[in-house]
Amino acid sequence: MAILSLKNICFSYGITPVLENLSYDFEKGKMYCITGRSGAGKTTLLSLLSGLAAPTEGDILYNGDSIKKIDKYRLRSKYIGVIFQSFNLITKFTALENVTLSMDIAGIKGKDKKARALELLAEVGLDEDECNRRVLQLSGGQQQRVAIARALSCKPEIILADEPTGNLDTETQREIMEIFRSLAKKGKCVILVSHSPQVAEMCDETYALLRHSKKK
Amino acid sequence: MILYIIKNAFRCIGRSRGRNILIGIIVLAIALSACLGLSIRQAAENAKKETLEGMSVTATISFDRQSMMGNMLNEGENDEPPSFDRDAFSQMMGEASGLTLEEYKAYAEAPSVSGFYYTMSASLNGSDAFLPVTSDTPEEGSAADAPNGFSQGFGGKGGGRGQMMMGAQSDFSVEGVSSEEAMTAFMQGTASITRGENFDPLSDELNCIISEELATFNGLSVGDTVVLTNPNNEEELFTLAVVGIYNDTSANSDSFSMMGATSTDPANKIYMAYPALNGIIEVTAQNAATLTDENTGREYTTDIKSTLSATYSFKDLDSYYSFEEEVRELGLDDSYTVSSSDLESFEARMVPLNTLSQMAGYFLIVILIIGAIILIVLNIFNVRERKYEIGVLTAMGMKKGKVAAQFLTEIFAVTLAAVLLGAIIGGTVSVPVTNALLEGQVAQQTNRSDRIEESFGRGPGSGSITAPEGNAIPDDTGRERPQGGFKNLGAAAVDYITEIDSAMNITVVLQMLGIALLLTLISGAASMLFVMRYDPLKILANRD
Numbered sequence: 082m083a084i085l086s087l088k089n090i091c092f093s094y095g096i097t098p099v100l101e102n103l104s105y106d107f108e109k110g111k112m113y114c115i116t117g118r119s120g121a122g123k124t125t126l127l128s129l130l131s132g133l134a135a136p137t138e139g140d141i142l143y144n145g146d147s148i149k150k151i152d153k154y155r156l157r158s159k160y161i162g163v164i165f166q167s168f169n170l171i172t173k174f175t176a177l178e179n180v181t182l183s184m185d186i187a188g189i190k191g192k193d194k195k196a197r198a199l200e201l202l203a204e205v206g207l208d209e210d211e212c213n214r215r216v217l218q219l220s221g222g223q224q225q226r227v228a229i230a231r232a233l234s235c236k237p238e239i240i241l242a243d244e245p246t247g248n249l250d251t252e253t254q255r256e257i258m259e260i261f262r263s264l265a266k267k268g269k270c271v272i273l274v275s276h277s278p279q280v281a282e283m284c285d286e287t288y289a290l291l292r293h294s295k296k297k
Numbered sequence: 298m299i300l301y302i303i304k305n306a307f308r309c310i311g312r313s314r315g316r317n318i319l320i321g322i323i324v325l326a327i328a329l330s331a332c333l334g335l336s337i338r339q340a341a342e343n344a345k346k347e348t349l350e351g352m353s354v355t356a357t358i359s360f361d362r363q364s365m366m367g368n369m370l371n372e373g374e375n376d377e378p379p380s381f382d383r384d385a386f387s388q389m390m391g392e393a394s395g396l397t398l399e400e401y402k403a404y405a406e407a408p409s410v411s412g413f414y415y416t417m418s419a420s421l422n423g424s425d426a427f428l429p430v431t432s433d434t435p436e437e438g439s440a441a442d443a444p445n446g447f448s449q450g451f452g453g454k455g456g457g458r459g460q461m462m463m464g465a466q467s468d469f470s471v472e473g474v475s476s477e478e479a480m481t482a483f484m485q486g487t488a489s490i491t492r493g494e495n496f497d498p499l500s501d502e503l504n505c506i507i508s509e510e511l512a513t514f515n516g517l518s519v520g521d522t523v524v525l526t527n528p529n530n531e532e533e534l535f536t537l538a539v540v541g542i543y544n545d546t547s548a549n550s551d552s553f554s555m556m557g558a559t560s561t562d563p564a565n566k567i568y569m570a571y572p573a574l575n576g577i578i579e580v581t582a583q584n585a586a587t588l589t590d591e592n593t594g595r596e597y598t599t600d601i602k603s604t605l606s607a608t609y610s611f612k613d614l615d616s617y618y619s620f621e622e623e624v625r626e627l628g629l630d631d632s633y634t635v636s637s638s639d640l641e642s643f644e645a646r647m648v649p650l651n652t653l654s655q656m657a658g659y660f661l662i663v664i665l666i667i668g669a670i671i672l673i674v675l676n677i678f679n680v681r682e683r684k685y686e687i688g689v690l691t692a693m694g695m696k697k698g699k700v701a702a703q704f705l706t707e708i709f710a711v712t713l714a715a716v717l718l719g720a721i722i723g724g725t726v727s728v729p730v731t732n733a734l735l736e737g738q739v740a741q742q743t744n745r746s747d748r749i750e751e752s753f754g755r756g757p758g759s760g761s762i763t764a765p766e767g768n769a770i771p772d773d774t775g776r777e778r779p780q781g782g783f784k785n786l787g788a789a790a791v792d793y794i795t796e797i798d799s800a801m802n803i804t805v806v807l808q809m810l811g812i813a814l815l816l817t818l819i820s821g822a823a824s825m826l827f828v829m830r831y832d833p834l835k836i837l838a839n840r841d
């Protein structure tokens with residue numbers, strides 16, 4: 082059964098329609114790629130999936146239940162890990178603090194939070210010195226890795242990533258994609274937004290969004 | 298759960314030290330001013346309490362002449378204008394102005410009264426061998442050379458008006474006291490017996506004590522006798538034994554010598570026991586004859602008029618306040634008033650401190666309003682500046698309420714730290730600052746009194762004195778009040794409270810905490826509104 086499914090989703094900012102009548106299914110253990118030209122509404126779709134915005138029409142089902150019935154904060158902090166296009170890190174905090182804060186918000190208990198956060202950050206390729214640096218003092222690629230580590234910190238079943246490889250060189254891009262691959266193998270549902278064909282190639286399924294104005 | 302919010306709050310404070318120090322400095326300034334205001338108010342409160350605690354209140358019942366005069370005003374009948382019945386008033390004053398001893402004693406039964414004493418005052422004349430101290434130059438020769446003419450001169454004047462205006466023109470003012478307590482000058486330590494001993498206030502033997510000046514003037518010493526006469530009937534003689542001689546340091550003859558009547562000169566005050574003086578008065582009443590004044594044609598009797606004044610003392614102020622109700626229940630009618638000179642002088646002493654306290658109150662309100670406005674603005678800017686952070690936190694799944702709580706914690710921590718620092722600094726400077734301000738107030742108050750004195754043609758300084766520094770700490774207050782007997786002779790000197798010794802206490806600290814909480818809530822509420830209003834999607838989409 083699909084962990085997330087879109088049922089005839091429509092969305093518009095005010096009167097400008099962005100998404101129209103979308104019906105997609107996302108399953109556990111698979112990696113999806115959402116493609117589309119700039120402005121096609123990829124980020125918007127992710128916002129809907131993470132509960133930051135509600136569809137104007139249609140419904141999103143999480144484990145078969147309407148997303149409307151689920152506490153959005155709980156959804157974002159526990160069930161869905163989001164890697165934003167612009168990272169959305171707390172810039173005055175260190176990489177480590179960003180990750181542990183996310184764990185705190187998710188209500189994860191235990192004293193080994195810090196160790197686990199360091200472990201996660203090491204997995205995405207940050208050394209301890211970088212972990213204890215303020216986010217502002219990290220490069221774009223490093224910030225992206227912090228965002229990934231943060232999204233994984235609460236062990237979500239679904240991972241949404243908006244252009245996770247956009248700022249990375251091909252080498253690092255591959256490393257990151259490997260991480261997502263392994264997460265999918267572990268049974269997570271990974272949804273990536275990318276207009277890179279290489280990324281789309283590595284995914285199990287690709288949904289292409291058409292820019293609304295150009296839709297026939 | 299809550300812990301991470303607090304942890305986060307402190308982390309955020311640490312990461313934006315500059316801004317928080319700025320907010321802290323502003324709050325510190327507000328807190329310092331507030332602390333000063335509160336301390337001044339507290340100091341006034343403390344001074345009041347300490348003074349009142351140590352103060353034994355005394356009260357007197359007096360005749361309300363004004364209300365009586367109102368009653369005497371006749372409604373104009375047959376188109377006549379309203380007229381004032383002077384004769385009836387005089388008679389009324391003669392009869393009704395004083396309560397009888399029995400009445401006074403009855404009111405002393407009121408449960409709030411802890412002590413009761415009374416004094417009978419009468420004016421008597423001297424005799425050839427016993428003359429009053431006077432600085433007037435007799436018209437015919439010196440007093441010693443022509444005692445007869447001298448006392449006749451006064452007697453003549455006294456004959457005319459002496460009946461109603463109790464012996465203002467006689468030689469001596471004689472006080473018959475019910476107990477040593479009634480000798481207030483001695484109780485307060487301004488007067489003391491220098492030779493001999495005091496009379497027995499319960500005895501009806503004709504013993505008395507006289508002032509040093511009077512003793513020197515007449516060459517008297519302990520054991521001698523003096524002869525007093527009835528000013529209305531020079532045939533009536535009373536022989537008193539001088540058992541003691543006293544010195545009254547508070548009595549300054551200079552200020553009285555100008556004011557006419559010899560008997561009001563404190564040197565001419567003779568103390569004796571109430572039963573003894575009462576005995577004299579009764580004798581004159583028994584022998585009284587009714588005569589007609591040659592000049593005015595008005596009838597008068599030759600008995601000596603006396604006035605009785607009673608003083609009730611109370612353990613504390615509350616007893617004094619209940620006393621009035623009790624005596625009204627015991628039947629004291631409205632033409633009499635209960636008053637306490639202790640309380641009046643205490644209130645006068647408190648004037649500068651109270652004024653300061655009142656000003657401090659207004660100052661406090663203004664400071665808090667301005668402070669609250671500044672903090673609201675600062676916090677709104679703060680929240681707007683951190684809009685993105687709020688967006689991120691909510692996007693990460695942190696509930697808006699928790700974000701708001703974190704912001705509130707930050708504000709509270711900074712405010713609290715600043716307020717505590719303000720309280721510490723305020724605590725150390727409040728006493729000197731309050732004293733400096735108080736000095737200004739006292740000077741102003743003294744100036745005001747001086748101006749009033751000058752308006753009435755009296756020299757500055759006669760109405761008030763500037764208390765020497767350190768002499769007026771609240772503990773030793775309430776005692777130095779103008780003596781009742783001389784009160785009407787000049788404006789009372791007011792010993793203002795000029796210094797406070799402590800202002801900060803736990804009350805002020807608690808009030809400061811309250812202020813910190815209040816400021817946090819007010820400014821926090823403003824930022825909460827912003828936090829709750831923000832939509833993370835929009836914030837994150839609008840990121841620059």
Ligand SMILES: Nc1ncnc2c1ncn2[C@@H]1O[C@H](COP(=O)(O)OP(=O)(O)OP(=O)(O)O)[C@@H](O)[C@H]1O
Pocket residue numbers: 094099117118119120121122123124125126166835838
């Ligand atoms: N808050 C907003 N209000 C109004 N219109 C918006 C808002 N956010 C996005 N849009 C519009 O919605 C459309 C879809 O935007 P979206 O950010 O989803 O595109 P995208 O596919 O993520 O593009 P890109 O690849 O450049 O990131 C765009 O035309 C954009 O102008």
Ligand SMILES: [Mg+2]
Pocket residue numbers: 123124125166243
């Ligand atoms: Mg986008």
